[in-house]
Amino acid sequence: MKIIDMLRQGRRTVSFEFFPPKNDQGFSDLFAVIEALKPLRPSYVSVTYGAGGSTRRKTVELVKRIRHEIGIEAMAHLTCVGAASSEITSVLQNLHESGIENLLPLRGDPPKGQKTFAAAPGGFRYANELVAFIRAGYDFCLGGACYPETHPEAPSPAVDLENLKRKVDAGVDFLITQLFFDNADFYRFRDKAAAAGIHAPILAGIMPLLSLKQTKRFAQMCGARIPADLLAKLEPVEDDAEAVRSLGTMHAARQCEQLLDAGVAGLHFYTLNRSTATRAIFQHIKGQLGW
Numbered sequence: 001m002k003i004i005d006m007l008r009q010g011r012r013t014v015s016f017e018f019f020p021p022k023n024d025q026g027f028s029d030l031f032a033v034i035e036a037l038k039p040l041r042p043s044y045v046s047v048t049y050g051a052g053g054s055t056r057r058k059t060v061e062l063v064k065r066i067r068h069e070i071g072i073e074a075m076a077h078l079t080c081v082g083a084a085s086s087e088i089t090s091v092l093q094n095l096h097e098s099g100i101e102n103l104l105p106l107r108g109d110p111p112k113g114q115k116t117f118a119a120a121p122g123g124f125r126y127a128n129e130l131v132a133f134i135r136a137g138y139d140f141c142l143g144g145a146c147y148p149e150t151h152p153e154a155p156s157p158a159v160d161l162e163n164l165k166r167k168v169d170a171g172v173d174f175l176i177t178q179l180f181f182d183n184a185d186f187y188r189f190r191d192k193a194a195a196a197g198i199h200a201p202i203l204a205g206i207m208p209l210l211s212l213k214q215t216k217r218f219a220q221m222c223g224a225r226i227p228a229d230l231l232a233k234l235e236p237v238e239d240d241a242e243a244v245r246s247l248g249t250m251h252a253a254r255q256c257e258q259l260l261d262a263g264v265a266g267l268h269f270y271t272l273n274r275s276t277a278t279r280a281i282f283q284h285i286k287g288q289l290g291w
């Protein structure tokens with residue numbers, strides 16, 4: 001089923017994001033994680049798209065298996081990195097023939113060692129070009145990435161929003177945010193997007209915080225801010241993994257409760273291929289979700 005049809009029916013979506021594991025053991029571990037999360041009845045799960053050819057094939061293989069073997073709706077991420085339009089077409093054709101209906105087209109980050117993004121020969125410079133290309137030939141439901149705290153390369157929030165509008169107008173059905181830790185950033189962004197004429201539903205990207213060191217690294221890469229009051233609680237217990245996990249889970253659960261109260265269209269969990277924190281958060285929000 002297309003994710004946009006779920007949203008149009010007024011269903012709040014709950015989704016889990018995974019990345020393709022490196023080896024066979026990682027695959028069986030991931031399937032165990034997905035099985036552990038299946039009872040939470042996710043609306044769909046998504047699988048990220050990496051840089052190398054073999055990991056890209058794994059994305060396609062994983063979404064097919066999740067949809068057809070595990071029986072959960074699935075969405076494949078797809079980036080412009082290092083790919084000519086002909087290569088993109090063969091991935092799209094494969095997904096289409098496998099009955100995959102949902103895609104998240106992205107620009108992708110510059111490959112390691114490169115500071116700025118350069119389109120591959122015969123490829124795309126920005127996600128809006130990839131979106132327009134897919135729309136011209138296929139009937140996928142398309143998501144798009146967005147950034148409550150502004151994409152790190154954008155010269156200003158206003159320009160980033162103009163670019164986002166261009167991407168939505170090219171054919172994006174719904175948006176998923178980059179991770180954020182302060183809901184005020186999400187509400188502000190949602191209001192500004194609406195004022196700019198962006199009416200696609202916006203799903204909130206939530207990352208349960210598992211380790212402070214790792215989260216600081218992600219936050220820096222993504223241009224996300226860890227609020228001072230959260231940091232003040234976490235830093236004194238930084239070396240106590242259990243205490244950090246418990247505070248991080250509580251923070252994410254509170255974020256989700258408040259977002260649901262504020263009428264968020266959906267929650268998208270960056271699971272990092274783990275299930276424990278996401279399951280713990282669900283204990284807090286399942287009443288609100290009505291499941």
Ligand SMILES: Cc1cc2nc3c(=O)[nH]c(=O)nc-3n(C[C@H](O)[C@H](O)[C@H](O)COP(=O)(O)OP(=O)(O)OC[C@H]3O[C@@H](n4cnc5c(N)ncnc54)[C@H](O)[C@@H]3O)c2cc1C
Pocket residue numbers: 047048049050077078079104105106107108109110125126127128144145146151152153154155159160161163164166167176177178179205
């Ligand atoms: C939900 C989510 C999932 C992700 N999944 C993956 C994944 O699977 N694999 C992966 O490698 N990365 C993934 N990323 C990271 C993403 O690839 C990076 O954030 C990347 O830097 C930007 O991708 P984008 O699609 O948002 O790019 P774009 O929408 O193209 O924006 C990139 C930058 O260019 C600017 N811009 C956009 N369009 C134009 C234009 N027409 N003219 C001038 N400037 C423009 C924007 O303001 C922004 O600064 C994900 C991010 C999110 C939020």
